[in-house]
Structure formats: structure tokens, C-alpha cells
Amino acid sequence: MKFTKMQGIGNDYVYVNCFNETVENPEKVSGIISDRHFGIGADGLVLIMPSDKANFRMRMFNADGSEGMMCGNASRCIGKYVYDNGLTDKTDITLETKSGIKRLKLFVKGGLVETVEVDMGKAVIKPADIPMLAEGDSFIGKPIEVNGKMHNVTAVSMGNPHCVLFTTGIDKLDLEKIGPSFENHKLFPERVNTEFCEIIDSCTLKMRVWERGSGETWACGTGACATAVASVLCGYSKHDEEITLKLRGGDLAITYKSDGTVLMRGPAAKVFDGEIEL
Numbered sequence: 268m269k270f271t272k273m274q275g276i277g278n279d280y281v282y283v284n285c286f287n288e289t290v291e292n293p294e295k296v297s298g299i300i301s302d303r304h305f306g307i308g309a310d311g312l313v314l315i316m317p318s319d320k321a322n323f324r325m326r327m328f329n330a331d332g333s334e335g336m337m338c339g340n341a342s343r344c345i346g347k348y349v350y351d352n353g354l355t356d357k358t359d360i361t362l363e364t365k366s367g368i369k370r371l372k373l374f375v376k377g378g379l380v381e382t383v384e385v386d387m388g389k390a391v392i393k394p395a396d397i398p399m400l401a402e403g404d405s406f407i408g409k410p411i412e413v414n415g416k417m418h419n420v421t422a423v424s425m426g427n428p429h430c431v432l433f434t435t436g437i438d439k440l441d442l443e444k445i446g447p448s449f450e451n452h453k454l455f456p457e458r459v460n461t462e463f464c465e466i467i468d469s470c471t472l473k474m475r476v477w478e479r480g481s482g483e484t485w486a487c488g489t490g491a492c493a494t495a496v497a498s499v500l501c502g503y504s505k506h507d508e509e510i511t512l513k514l515r516g517g518d519l520a521i522t523y524k525s526d527g528t529v530l531m532r533g534p535a536a537k538v539f540d541g542e543i544e545l
Contacts, residue, residue: 268545270300271348272307272538275340277485277516279538280327281309282341282348285316296545297328307543310481313341315348321361321368323349329480337366337426339488339519339531343383346371347535350380366426382534387489389527390496391424398428400454407500413448421497425529428459428479429493433501437463437475446477460487462494469504473513485516492529495521 268290271282281300283290290296290312297312299305311329318324325345327335342362349355350373358373370386394401399422401409406422411430421431430449434440440463449461458479465473474494476487491512498504506525511518519533 268296269540269542270307271540272309273344273348273536274516274538275343275486275488275535276514276519276533278338278340278487279309279485280311280313280338280341280344281307282313282315282344284348284352284354285314286354290314293326293328294332294334297330298332299545300543301330307541310478310484311335313338313345315345318363321363322355322357323360324363326365329478330482331480333480334365335427335480337364337369337489339385339387339425339492340486340533340535341488342369342371342385343488343531343533343535346373346383346385347380347537350375351537364426380535382532384530384532385488387425387492387529387531390492390523390529392422392496392500394422397422397424398456399459400456405500407497411452411454413452414445421500422459423493423496423500425489425492425496427489428455428457429462429490429497430455430459431462431464431494431497433464433466433497433503435465437465437473440475442475442477442483446483450477450479460490460493462487462490462497464494464498466498466503467513470508471511471513472498472504475515486514486519488519488531488533491519492521492523492531496523496529499523
């Protein structure tokens with residue numbers, strides 16, 4: 268299987284061009300190639316496929332083999348891949364995902380894509396649609412119990428479920444210990460991605476993320492979007508103002524517009540091409 272390893276601010280996936288390749292049992296393949304000791308090493312597997320609804324289609328699988336609905340960092344990398352490899356000459360393209368069609372704007376420098384802006388669609392805050400087992404139209408700054416302690420969290424879906432916690436001292440948090448307890452919390456029937464966020468100022472947030480199925484990753488595009496949305500909903504930031512999200516792998520620029528739409532802008536980079544015998 269020929270592949271390209273790419274990363275978006277440290278969120279690294281193995282990308283396979285399914286215009287040329289066929290991947291049987293991608294759930295199993297993702298687990299094999301993601302292993303950082305016995306495989307290629309990645310947060311998961313991304314398939315770039317034909318679409319009858321958009322310019323391209325994405326399927327993404329976490330390191331544990333579970334299929335994700337959407338990945339912001341992966342969508343940016345796909346934008347770079349398809350342009351740099353001549354699958355398109357357009358700088359505005361559409362991408363079919365399990366959470367709907369996303370629009371990508373590609374910024375080219377020296378003939379190669381350097382950064383990509385993704386229209387992530389509208390944030391979902393109704394618990395039933397996240398999904399979350401809670402009543403009402405939103406779950407903003409409300410307490411949940413995790414490992415015997417109460418935490419105020421905000422729930423948001425960006426095509427996948429997120430639980431955002433505003434706190435301090437996030438660099439010292441033992442995410443390996445507390446992450447799984449949030450991920451598998453009984454309020455989230457499909458598990459949840461959890462963002463631990465520290466407020467620097469109204470336009471600058473610092474965060475770490477525990478992704479369902481992958482553990483702590485250096486970056487999460489949908490998580491950055493969900494965190495920016497939560498910051499606005501909780502009154503820390505404002506609509507229509509660009510917010511810089513500082514993640515372990517780098518920075519993303521997020522804007523939560525007044526109409527509910529979320530824009531994400533950030534880099535995408537190729538690491539290397541390769542071939543693996545499965």
C-alpha cells in the first residue's frame with residue numbers, strides 16, 4: 268500500500284489515495300499502521316476517495332480502528348494533498364465527510380499549498396444532537412462528575428462530540444489518567460473528545476485535547492473549533508473575532524461567526540511518502 272504521511276500542527280495521519288489504491292478492512296489497517304513502534308506511527312488513517320456529492324470524499328479512522336465523523340486537521344491536509352499532487356487545480360474545493368460537505372480554501376505559495384481555511388459549518392449545541400444525555404437546548408458551563416470531582420463543562424458538536432473544560436495549569440494535567448474518564452462518561456453515548464482550555468485573553472486560548480479512540484494528540488481541528496465556540500458561549504470571547512488556539516503542535520485561527528458558522532485556518536504539511544506491506 269502506497270501512502271503519504273502528513274501532519275496538521277502535529278496531528279499526524281497516514282493518507283491513502285483511493286483513486287489509485289484499495290484498502291480492505293481500513294479499521295484493522297488503521298490499527299496496524301498507527302502503531303508508533305511496529306507500524307508507521309500516526310493518529311490514524313485517512314482515505315482520499317472519489318465523491319458523487321463533492322470534489323473529494325474523506326473517510327478517517329482513529330488509531331483504535333473506530334471511524335470518525337470529521338477531522339479538521341485531516342481535511343486541511345487533504346486540501347494540500349489533492350492540489351500538490353495534481354488531483355485538482357482549484358483553490359476552492361468541497362470535501363464530503365460523514366458530518367456533511369465542508370468547503371476548503373487553499374492558500375498556495377511557490378506552487379504548493381501552505382495553509383488551508385475550512386468552513387466547518389455550524390456548531391451544534393443542543394445536547395440531543397451532540398449526542399449527549401441531557402435535557403434542554405444547550406449544555407453551557409454546567410457541572411458533571413468525573414472521578415468523584417465536579418467540573419463545569421460546555422458541550423459542542425463540530426460533526427463529532429466535544430466536552431470543553433476551562434481551567435488553569437493545563438500543562439500539569441495528567442491526561443493519561445483523567446482523559447479516559449471524560450471520554451467514556453455516561454452522559455456521552457458515543458464517547459467524547461475532551462478539551463482542557465486555559466484562557467490567556469479574549470482572543471488567545473491555550474488547550475490540550477484527549478481524543479476519543481486516540482488519546483492525547485498534539486492537535487485537534489474540530490476540538491479547537493469547539494473550544495472557540497465554548498469560549499464565546501461562556502462569555503470569554505466574542506462572535507466574529509478571530510481567536511488563536513494554541514495547541515501542543517502549533518496554532519490554529521478560529522472564527523465563530525454570528526450566524527453559527529465556524530471557520531478554521533491553519534497549516535498543512537507533508538512528512539514523507541512511503542509503501543508498506545500489510
